[in-house]
Structures are given as structure tokens and as C-alpha cells.
Amino acid sequence: MSISAGELNEFEVEAAAWFAENKPGDPGFLLPQSFMEVGTDQQFEFLRDWQRKVYEAGYLGLAWPAEYGGGGKHQAFQDIATAEMARQKVPFMTNTIGLSWAGPLILNMGTEAQKQAYIKRILSAEDIWCQGFSEPDNGSDLGNAQLRAVRDGDEFVLNGSKIWTSLGSYADYMILLARSNSETNTKYEGLSYFLSPMKIPGIDPVPIRKLTGEYGFTQTFFDNARIPDSCLIGEEGKGWQVAMKTLTFERAVSGGQAGGVHSMPVFAGEVVELARHAQRDGRPAIEDPLIRDQLVAFLIEERGLELNNQRAQIPGLNTEWPGAIAMARKLTNSEWRQRLNLFAVTLQGANASRYVDDALAIDGGRWQRGYFNSFSSTIGGGTSQIQKNIVGERVLGLPKSA
Amino acid sequence: MTEPAEILFSDEQAQLREIAETFSANKAPMAAVRRQLEADAAITTELWQEIAGLGWLGIAIPEDFGGSGLGLGEVVAIVEPMGRNLLSSPLAATTLAAQAILWSGSDEQKSQWLPQLAGGAVAALALTEAHGDWDLCHLTCSASRTASRHGDMLSLSGGKTFVTDAAMADLFLLSLALDGAPALLLVEKSALGEAALHREVVIDETRRSYGLNLNGIEVPVANLLPAADVSGCLKRLHLGACLLYAAEMCGGATGVINLTLEYLKTRRQFDHFIGAYQALKHPMVDALVGLEQARSHLYHAATVFEMGNLTDGRGEVAVRMAKAQAAAAFAFASDRAIQFHGAFGFTYDCDAQLYRRRALWCEQQHGDALHHRKQLAALLLD
Numbered sequence: 001m002s003i004s005a006g007e008l009n010e011f012e013v014e015a016a017a018w019f020a021e022n023k024p025g026d027p028g029f030l031l032p033q034s035f036m037e038v039g040t041d042q043q044f045e046f047l048r049d050w051q052r053k054v055y056e057a058g059y060l061g062l063a064w065p066a067e068y069g070g071g072g073k074h075q076a077f078q079d080i081a082t083a084e085m086a087r088q089k090v091p092f093m094t095n096t097i098g099l100s101w102a103g104p105l106i107l108n109m110g111t112e113a114q115k116q117a118y119i120k121r122i123l124s125a126e127d128i129w130c131q132g133f134s135e136p137d138n139g140s141d142l143g144n145a146q147l148r149a150v151r152d153g154d155e156f157v158l159n160g161s162k163i164w165t166s167l168g169s170y171a172d173y174m175i176l177l178a179r180s181n182s183e184t185n186t187k188y189e190g191l192s193y194f195l196s197p198m199k200i201p202g203i204d205p206v207p208i209r210k211l212t213g214e215y216g217f218t219q220t221f222f223d224n225a226r227i228p229d230s231c232l233i234g235e236e237g238k239g240w241q242v243a244m245k246t247l248t249f250e251r252a253v254s255g256g257q258a259g260g261v262h263s264m265p266v267f268a269g270e271v272v273e274l275a276r277h278a279q280r281d282g283r284p285a286i287e288d289p290l291i292r293d294q295l296v297a298f299l300i301e302e303r304g305l306e307l308n309n310q311r312a313q314i315p316g317l318n319t320e321w322p323g324a325i326a327m328a329r330k331l332t333n334s335e336w337r338q339r340l341n342l343f344a345v346t347l348q349g350a351n352a353s354r355y356v357d358d359a360l361a362i363d364g365g366r367w368q369r370g371y372f373n374s375f376s377s378t379i380g381g382g383t384s385q386i387q388k389n390i391v392g393e394r395v396l397g398l399p400k401s402a
Numbered sequence: 403m404t405e406p407a408e409i410l411f412s413d414e415q416a417q418l419r420e421i422a423e424t425f426s427a428n429k430a431p432m433a434a435v436r437r438q439l440e441a442d443a444a445i446t447t448e449l450w451q452e453i454a455g456l457g458w459l460g461i462a463i464p465e466d467f468g469g470s471g472l473g474l475g476e477v478v479a480i481v482e483p484m485g486r487n488l489l490s491s492p493l494a495a496t497t498l499a500a501q502a503i504l505w506s507g508s509d510e511q512k513s514q515w516l517p518q519l520a521g522g523a524v525a526a527l528a529l530t531e532a533h534g535d536w537d538l539c540h541l542t543c544s545a546s547r548t549a550s551r552h553g554d555m556l557s558l559s560g561g562k563t564f565v566t567d568a569a570m571a572d573l574f575l576l577s578l579a580l581d582g583a584p585a586l587l588l589v590e591k592s593a594l595g596e597a598a599l600h601r602e603v604v605i606d607e608t609r610r611s612y613g614l615n616l617n618g619i620e621v622p623v624a625n626l627l628p629a630a631d632v633s634g635c636l637k638r639l640h641l642g643a644c645l646l647y648a649a650e651m652c653g654g655a656t657g658v659i660n661l662t663l664e665y666l667k668t669r670r671q672f673d674h675f676i677g678a679y680q681a682l683k684h685p686m687v688d689a690l691v692g693l694e695q696a697r698s699h700l701y702h703a704a705t706v707f708e709m710g711n712l713t714d715g716r717g718e719v720a721v722r723m724a725k726a727q728a729a730a731a732f733a734f735a736s737d738r739a740i741q742f743h744g745a746f747g748f749t750y751d752c753d754a755q756l757y758r759r760r761a762l763w764c765e766q767q768h769g770d771a772l773h774h775r776k777q778l779a780a781l782l783l784d
């Protein structure tokens with residue numbers, strides 16, 4: 001597919017104008033900072049409607065196949081639209097799990113019927129998706145998942161519970177990893193992977209309160225819930241491989257996501273602005289040499305991470321440890337974001353002690369809340385420690401951790 | 403509008419990099435590097451001639467003057483692999499001296515020196531002074547004008563330090579104060595008296611560094627680079643040096659990470675390869691992540707340098723970020739390399755020290771990470 005620079009520029013101008021015109025104003029209530037923090041019906045409906053609007057305007061799923069509701073265009077168009085969303089700081093696309101993990105997975109290995117049934121409704125946010133991987137006793141050790149899926153004719157009967165289910169309260173479907181056979185040689189065999197409906201008898205999502213006091217995820221109980229075996233994706237007993245594939249989408253090691261931003265973007269430049277207003281010794285904090293040094297360190301790191309994305313595209317500059325940048329991206333970006341949020345809090349001097357809803361909270365307490373919420377990305381989707389194991393083992397070739 | 407690519411890396415650059423990688427690995431295996439530690443010069447004449455024969459000294463010199471007409475970006479692609487193998491040579495100094503002549507020299511100086519420098523003549527940079535200040539305009543060396551039967555002459559006084567590979571040099575590029583302003587001067591080897599150079603003991607033993615005593619040296623006034631803006635030229639030289647040091651440090655960090663990984667995959671304690679312990683594995687990932695960012699900054703800076711965008715601030719930001727990040731990455735990787743080798747890491751025999759010494763040299767020449775962040779603060783925050 002060849003595209004001209006002119007076409008792309010034209011598209012960019014269009015996209016910039018559309019987002020500028022259609023960017024929702026202040027909804028009058030606090031919006032979540034990422035898809036993992038959607039805690040009220042009001043927030044959810046607002047974000048779902050926004051996603052539908054963006055999709056209908058042609059700025060989401062641009063590179064997904066047209067026959068399933070995508071735009072059928074080159075990825076470059078979607079990248080432009082996504083960059084525009086970040087730049088204009090529009091609200092994020094709330095159906096992240098559908099758009100970025102379940103969707104690419106279904107396109108990659110789903111049946112024709114599954115593609116027909118789900119892809120378009122993921123883009124339009126008619127179907128919201130959630131992920132049922134973690135369990136109360138099995139988190140990092142995902143392969144040890146124990147939720148039971150027992151075959152009964154052409155159905156599976158589900159019993160057990162999943163936990164930390166983001167969007168669990170709102171989801172229509174779940175990508176579900178469950179144990180269909182408990183008598184196997186290794187824990188990795190005997191797992192099966194399902195595209196399971198959520199709104200059926202026997203499935204009950206119960207909200208859990210987060211460290212910020214808000215809601216966003218659930219413990220999801222399964223009590224003799226029955227689903228047809230057409231919900232399987234991949235072969236019965238081969239669920240581990242499907243789960244690993246999912247994680248490559250989730251951690252953006254593989255491409256093919258529908259696009260869009262999935263959290264409120266944070267830029268080091270915003271913290272620079274904060275430093276202009278914060279005070280130290282009767283002067284703007286930005287004049288303090290120690291603070292200046294830290295600001296610059298954040299700017300260097302932000303730039304390095306941006307440039308990494310460009311360099312990752314050039315094979316000749318990735319000969320030593322191919323794939324290192326992509327494999328480490330979740331680790332590097334989530335850790336940077338966490339440190340930046342915390343620094344923004346500490347910059348505020350005594351005002352760092354205020355929190356959201358305090359009349360004098362700086363930027364509405366965004367940084368304090370952002371710092372707490374930043375742990376969603378250093379824990380969710382595989383903790384930073386697990387990411388370091390993975391990069392150490394798969395990229396650097398070090399022996400598996402004991 | 404869509405941003406133009408910020409990292410350009412052509413097939414020619416990729417090829418050049420590959421050749422330099424093989425060359426450095428073959429010509430500078432660790433045994434050769436160690437043998438050279440004992441030698442008078444940082445590099446054998448044969449190897450230097452080979453480098454000249456490959457055309458690498460003329461990469462950034464225009465074709466009219468016997469070079470290939472490329473830029474410092476291509477030089478980066480060969481300096482990085484050389485740094486990885488700790489190959490030490492006057493290549494960077496010779497390249498930068500040629501650039502200074504190209505930027506600020508007269509037509510005669512260009513046609514006299516550039517073809518020679520492209521062909522294997524060695525140039526040394528005499529820019530640093532005993533006060534150790536990284537500000538290249540902080541000059542205590544000076545010259546006074548004298549008339550003699552050879553014409554108008556400059557009589558030099560003061561001293562320079564960290565003049566690497568001076569004993570091999572055919573030409574010195576010297577900075578000094580003249581009539582109250584910075585000046586750049588070409589000094590030929592023949593103008594130096596017997597005792598002008600003395601060897602310095604420096605932390606990186608792969609390097610040969612000299613002090614240069616200027617007292618008593620006389621050179622024709624015509625040897626001054628006729629630049630109107632010498633401070634500007636000094637700044638470009640400084641940034642060029644930072645760029646090449648960043649390349650050397652990225653290469654060095656790659657080398658030392660590989661050295662350490664090798665040990666972590668072969669040394670066993672408590673019935674496990676030590677690389678299985680997260681107390682070692684995780685810092686290795688930190689080292690990798692630091693290096694990956696440094697390389698992205700480096701090749702972006704090389705791209706910007708190539709496009710001549712140094713003066714609009716964008717290039718300066720890119721180069722300073724590259725040097726700061728490369729220094730931090732190499733420092734961390736080489737420091738951990740010593741620790742992760744245990745007592746063997748404490749020995750002279752362990753190669754970790756060679757990299758740690760190299761990292762310290764590279765960081766402390768032309769500004770450490772803190773210094774560059776301070777300069778960046780002025781560029782980015784004010």
C-alpha cells in the first residue's frame with residue numbers, strides 16, 4: 001500500500017481540525033486518568049459515547065480491515081490520528097482491552113464468525129471488553145490460573161473467581177483464561193482461552209475500591225456459568241499460547257492495535273510549567289538549580305523514550321539486542337511516568353499535601369491522584385519486576401530466575 | 403505537519419557501521435588492547451595506516467580535499483564500534499581538527515591540510531588547560547605578536563593539557579587568547595622544541611595524553627584560523643567532540659554489558675548461574691535500558707549534526723542530551739561490571755576496569771552529565 005506524504009498531511013490537517021472542534025468540554029465531574037480507573041456510570045457513559053463519536057468520525061481502527069468495520073487504511077493514518085489525540089489531550093478510548101488486546105487477538109487468530117461478531121462492536125464501544133487473567137491466588141504466576149472450565153457437551157461450565165478485572169462492572173465480554181484440564185504434566189497445559197459473555201447467569205462482578213478511594217476494577221465471581229464451546233479461541237488446552245500472544249499486544253510488543261490514547265497523557269513540559277509557578281525561597285522553583293537538574297533529567301528521558309520509538313524502526317540500529325526497545329517499553333514508560341508524577345507532587349512545596357477536592361489543590365490534585373494511579377501500569381499487565389525478568393531473560397539471554 | 407524523521411540512518415551508514423564492527427573486533431581483540439597498554443603509542447602505525455587506507459579519516463572531508471564528502475554522522479557509525487572494542491586512536495581528534503579547518507580555515511590552510519589529514523596525517527587537539535574548566539573559551543594561554551626576518555610571528559606562552567596522541571601528531575590545533583579574544587592556531591610538529599611535550603598519567607590507560615608547554619614556541623601569524631567567530635568555532639568543536647564521545651561511550655557500554663553478561667551466564671554460585679539472581683539481572687536490564695536511550699539520542703544527534711542544524715539550538719540540545727545520557731549509561735554499566743565480577747572484578751586482569759576507566763575519561767572530557775544538564779537547563783527552561 002503506497003501512500004503519499006501529501007495524503008498524510010491532508011489527513012493530519014483534517015484530524016487536527018476535527019479533534020479541535022469536537023473535543024468534549026469539561027464534563028463537570030472528575031474524569032478517570034486511564035481505562036483502569038473508570039469507576040462511575042457517569043464516567044463510563046461519557047467515555048463510551050466519546051469513543052463511538054471518534055470511531056464514527058473515522059479516527060479509530062483506521063488500519064483494521066474494512067470488512068469488519070475498520071478503516072482498511074495504512075497504519076500511518078491511525079498513528080497520525082492517535083498522535084493528534086495525545087497532542088490535544090482529548091479523553092481516552094475507554095474500550096482499551098477490546099481495542100488493543102482482544103481485538104488484535106481476534107483478528108490474528110479468531111474464527112471468521114468471531115471477527116464478524118466482535119470487531120466492529122469493539123470499535124464502536126457497543127461491546128465493552130474486560131480481561132480475566134489474574135486470580136486472588138495467582139497473579140504474576142499467570143500460568144497457575146485455577147478458575148475451572150469443565151466441558152459439558154458443547155458447553156463449558158465456569159467456576160471460581162477472577163480479580164482486578166478492569167471495567168468489570170461495565171463489560172459485555174471477557175477474554176478469559178481458565179483451566180479446562182487439571183491433570184496435565186505442567187501447569188501451562190490444560191489451560192483454555194475463551195471469549196466469554198459477561199452478562200449471563202452465574203457471572204457476578206463485585207467492585208473493589210482502589211487506593212485513591214475511587215472504583216475501577218472488580219472481583220468477578222463465576223458460579224456455574226455456562227458458555228458455548230464456540231467461545232473458545234485457539235484450541236482447547238492451548239490457552240497458554242493464546243495468553244502469551246495477548247500479552248504481546250497488551251505490552252505493545254506486537255502491533256495491530258486499533259489505536260487511540262488509553263490514558264491521560266503526561267508530558268514533562270507540563271511539570272516544567274508547574275515549576276514556574278511553584279515557589280522556593282521566595283522565587284519560582286524553576287530557578288532552583290537542583291530542581292532544574294531534575295527537570296532536565298526528565299526531559300532527557302522523555303526524549304530518549306520518544307526517540308526509541310523511531311530507532312526501533314531502523315533494523316541497522318538494532319543489531320545487538322533486536323526487540324529490546326519494544327520488550328522494555330512497558331517497563332520504561334510506566335516507571336518514567338510514575339517518577340514524573342511523584343516529582344510533580346513534591347514540586348508543590350507544602351501544597352503537595354493537598355488532594356483532589358481541596359479547593360486549593362494545585363491542578364485539582366491531578367498529580368497526587370496521578371502518582372497513585374501510576375501504579376496501575378507498574379503493577380497491571382505484569383509488574384515492573386516481572387518485566388525485568390522478561391527483558392533479562394529474553395533479550396539479554398540471562399538464565400531464568402530461581 | 404508530520405514531523406520529519408528525527409533519526410536518519412542510510413544503507414551506506416549501516417554498511418559502514420558493519421564494516422567498522424568487523425574491523426574493530428578483528429583488529430582490537432582484548433589481547434591486542436592489553437598489549438597496546440604497554441606500548442608508547444595508543445595505536446600501532448600499521449593499524450593507523452589501515453584506518454587511513456579505509457578512507458575513514460576523510461569521511462567528513464569534502465571530496466575536493468581528498469575526502470568522501472560525508473559528515474560527522476557517518477563518523478559516529480564507526481566510532482561507536484571502535485568504542486565497543488576499546489580501540490584507541492587519534493581518529494576523533496584528527497576528524498575534529500579537520501572540521502575546524504573546514505569551518506574556519508583559509509583556502510590555503512584547507513588545501514594544505516585537509517588532503518593530508520584525509521590521508522593519514524595525525525592531528526591533535528590542544529584545547530584544554532590545567533584549570534580543568536570545560537569552557538573552551540576560558541583561556542590562559544596567550545600569544546604576543548613579534549616581527550622577525552621570517553615575517554609576522556606569534557610568540558606563544560602557557561601550557562595545554564590532555565593533548566592526546568601528541569607524540570604521533572603532525573599538526574596541533576591550539577586555542578589561546580590573542581588581543582583579548584579567543585583564537586585558533588595551527589602549529590606544526592616542527593615548531594615544537596624537544597621538551598615541549600611530556601607524557602601525562604591518565605585514568606584511561608588505552609589513551610596517550612600529553613602536556614604541551616607553549617613557552618618559546620613561535621609560529622607565523624598566517625597559521626591563525628581566520629575565523630571571524632572563533633568562539634562559535636570552539637563551540638562547534640566542543641559539540642563535535644561531545645557527539646563523538648557519546649558514540650564512543652555507547653560503544654563502550656555495549657562492550658561492557660556484553661562482558662558482564664558473559665560472566666553472569668558462566669559463573670555459578672549456590673548451584674545457580676549468578677545471572678539467575680534478580681539482584682544482578684535487574685540492574686543489567688537497567689543498564690540495557692539506559693544504553694538503548696543513549697543510542698537513540700546519539701543517532702538523533704548525529705542526524706541533526708549532519709543536517710548542519712547546530713546553530714538553531716535544536717542540534718545543541720540533541721548533542722548535549724546524547725552526551726549526558728551516554729555518560730550516565732556507560733558509568734552505570736561499567737561500575738556494575740566491576741561489582742558483578744566479585745573479587746575478580748577488583749583485579750587488573752579483569753577487563754571491567756578498562757571499561758570503567760574509559761567511561762570516566764569520556765565523561766570528564768568536554769563536560770560530564772551534570773554539566774550538560776546544566777547547559778540544557780538554560781536552553782530548555784529559560
Ligand SMILES: Cc1cc2nc3c(=O)[nH]c(=O)nc-3n(C[C@H](O)[C@H](O)[C@H](O)COP(=O)(O)OP(=O)(O)OC[C@H]3O[C@@H](n4cnc5c(N)ncnc54)[C@H](O)[C@@H]3O)c2cc1C
Nearest residue numbers: 131132133134139140164165166376379380381382383385
Ligand atoms: C489497576 C490494575 C488493573 C488491573 N487490571 C487487570 C485486569 O483487567 N485483568 C486482569 O486479569 N488483571 C488485572 N490486573 C492484575 C495484574 O495483572 C496483577 O496485579 C499483576 O499481574 C501482579 O499480580 P499480583 O497482583 O497477584 O501480584 P503478585 O504476583 O502477588 O506480586 C507481588 C509482588 O511480588 C513481585 N513478584 C512476583 N513474582 C515475582 C518474581 N518471579 N520475581 C520478582 N518479583 C516477583 C511482584 O512484582 C510484586 O511486586 C490489574 C492490576 C492493577 C493494579
